[in-house]
Amino acid sequence: MRTTSSREIYRNAWMSLREDRIVHPDGSPGLYSVVDKPAAACVIAVEEGGFHLIEQFRYPLGRRSWEFVQGTWPHDGPPGEELARAELAEETGLRAASLELLGRIAIAPGMTSQECDVFVARGLTPGPIAREVTEQEMEHRLFSADELEDMLRKGVITDSVTLAAYTLFLLRTP
Known part of the structure; x- marks a missing residue:
């Protein structure tokens, strides 16, 4: 899996939300939404x-x-x-x-x-x-x-x- 682009959708003091466009191993496109939070x-x-x-x-x-x-x-x-x-x-x-x-x-x-x-x-x-x-x-x-x-x-x-x-x-x- 490979990330082709990433953009931040939202951020506050405790978390952020990003959207990543990816390419699966077979070449098909995909999308991940990820909540990033500190440890x-x-x-x-x-x-x-x-x-x-x-x-x-x-x-x-x-x-x-x-x-x-x-x-x-x-x-x-x-x-x-x-x-x-x-x-x-x-x-x-x-x-x-x-x-x-x-x-x-x-x-x-x-x-x-x-x-x-x-x-x-x-x-x-x-x-x-x-x-x-x-x-x-x-x-x-x-x-x-x-x-x-x-x-x-x-x-x-x-x-x-x-x-x-x-x-x-x-x-x-x-």
Whole structure:
């Protein structure tokens, strides 16, 4: 596959949309619309055998969603551990003594270039919460492992990053 042209359709502080004209290997033309977003971080905050989750309203879905802490900077801020620590503190008030990188997830590779680094946070201590305006109705709660897995089985948790991150956690945890 070869890109023959690319043009930006839209841009704001958090994402851009581009349209790429391509040529398939057989020579036939094609078109891709791609949402470009900065790298994100997801934090699995573990404490006493349980997991800290946040619940927030997800406008595109029109409903609230339970998820692991996650987020991104506008305009390609520094990814990785610095972003993970900032998101954890912002959304839950928790600070982590240690972060372990579990892996990277391609969030929706059929439509966006965005990827997400997944971290496990341990040694948690409380601190002030500093949520953004868009997060003002966010909830935060500690769930036991059994409660989390029950929510996954029953389809209460549908966020793809949370589902994939938990899989990485289970594969890395004895």
